[in-house]
Amino acid sequence: MPSTWIVIRIDGCHFHRFTKVHEFVKPNDEQALNLMNSCAVAAMKEFRDIVFSYGVSDEYSFVLKDSQFCQRQASEMVSVIVSFFTSSYVMKWKAFFPQKELKCPPYFDGRAVCYPSSDILRDYLAWRQVDCHINNQYNTCFWELVKSGKSKSEAQNFLKGTQAGDKDGLLKQFGIDYNKLHVMFRQGSSIFWDKGDVITMNGNKASVEKSGEQVVVEHCNIIEPSFWRAHPTILY
Numbered sequence: 001m002p003s004t005w006i007v008i009r010i011d012g013c014h015f016h017r018f019t020k021v022h023e024f025v026k027p028n029d030e031q032a033l034n035l036m037n038s039c040a041v042a043a044m045k046e047f048r049d050i051v052f053s054y055g056v057s058d059e060y061s062f063v064l065k066d067s068q069f070c071q072r073q074a075s076e077m078v079s080v081i082v083s084f085f086t087s088s089y090v091m092k093w094k095a096f097f098p099q100k101e102l103k104c105p106p107y108f109d110g111r112a113v114c115y116p117s118s119d120i121l122r123d124y125l126a127w128r129q130v131d132c133h134i135n136n137q138y139n140t141c142f143w144e145l146v147k148s149g150k151s152k153s154e155a156q157n158f159l160k161g162t163q164a165g166d167k168d169g170l171l172k173q174f175g176i177d178y179n180k181l182h183v184m185f186r187q188g189s190s191i192f193w194d195k196g197d198v199i200t201m202n203g204n205k206a207s208v209e210k211s212g213e214q215v216v217v218e219h220c221n222i223i224e225p226s227f228w229r230a231h232p233t234i235l236y
Contacts, residue, residue, distance in 0.1 A: 003066055005115040007124065008081050010108045012058030021103050027139035028185045035096040036060065037189050039088040041215050044191060046084060052234050054125055054222065056132040056188035058108075060085070063121065065235075074112040082110040118235045126223040132188040134164075137178060140185075141167045144174045183219040190218050190227075192234055 012018065024032050033055075040053045040060050049067040053060055062081060070076040086108055093102045115121040138159065145155035159167070171178050178186070194216045220227060228235060 005118070005121045006064040006067060006069075006072070006077070007113050007115060007121070008062040008064070008077055008110055009113065010060050010062075010082050010085055010110040013107050013109050015058040015106075018104065018106055022097070022100060027136065027143045028182070030182065030184070031096045033057075033184060033189070035089065035092055037191065037217050038092050038096070039085050040189070040191050041217065042088045042092075043081060043085055044193070044215050047081065051192065052125075053191040054128055054188060055191070056128065057135070059128075061125070061128060063125075078110040078112050082108050121235075122222075122228065129188055129221075129223055133186055136181075136185050137164065137167050137171075140176070140178070140181070141170050144171065144176070148174070187219050187221060190220060190222055191215060192218075192231060194231070195233075 019026075019029070019032070036055055036058070040055055040062075043062065044050045044053060047062075047069065049064045049069040050062045051065045052063040054063075055061070064077075070080060086106060089106050090102065093100075113124075115124060141159055141162075142152075142155050145158055146152060150158065162170075168178055192215070193213055195213050222228075
C-alpha cells in the first residue's frame with residue numbers, strides 16, 4: 001500500500017535452543033541484548049530508510065516512513081533486512097562474547113506489515129513495549145523460582161493466574177525491586193537518528209557544527225507522548 005508506514009519485524013528462530021547451547025544468562029543476558037542492539041544500529045546505518053527501531057529479547061521492529069525501499073516489495077524488504085541482521089549477528093559475535101565460540105548458526109524470520117497512520121504505528125510500538133514488561137516480569141519471577149529450587153513445571157504452575165502485583169510481591173520476597181532492574185530489561189531498546197552537535201578541532205580551538213546526525217540507542221518509555229514530542233522528526 002502506498003504512503004503507509006512499513007514495519008519489518010524480525011524474530012529469532014528456535015532461540016530457546018540457541019540460548020541454551022550458548023549458556024545465556026537467564027532471564028536476561030545483557031551482552032546478548034547489546035549484540036542485538038549493535039546489529040540493529042548497523043541495519044539503520046546501512047538502510048537509511050529505517051527511521052526507528054524497537055527491540056526486546058530476540059526480536060526487532062524496523063520502521064520505514066513512506067519509503068520506496070526495495071520498491072516496497074514485502075518479500076524483498078524482509079529478505080534484505082533479515083539477511084543483513086543475521087550476518088551482522090555472526091560477524092559481531094566475538095566482540096560481545098570473546099570467550100564463547102559460536103556453536104550453531106543463529107537465524108531469524110521476518111514479516112512486513114503496513115500501518116496507515118502514525119497513531120496506529122504508535123499503538124503497535126506501545127504494544128511491543130507493554131509485552132516487553134509483561135514477559136520480563138514473568139521471566140524474572142520464573143527464573144528466581146527455579147534458582148530457589150523449584151522445577152520449571154513447578155515454577156510455571158506457581159505463577160499460573162498471578163497478576164502483576166502478585167509477581168511484584170514475589171520478587172520482593174527474593175529481595176528484588178522490579179523498578180530497579182536494568183531499564184533495558186524492562187523497557188527494551190529504542191534506536192533512532194538524532195541530530196546532535198559535531199565538535200571539530202582546529203589546533204587548540206574547537207568549533208561546533210549543528211549539522212551532525214547520529215544513531216542513538218535509548219531505553220525509555222515510548223508509550224507516553226512525551227517521547228514523540230521530544231523527537232518529532234521520527235514520525236513527521
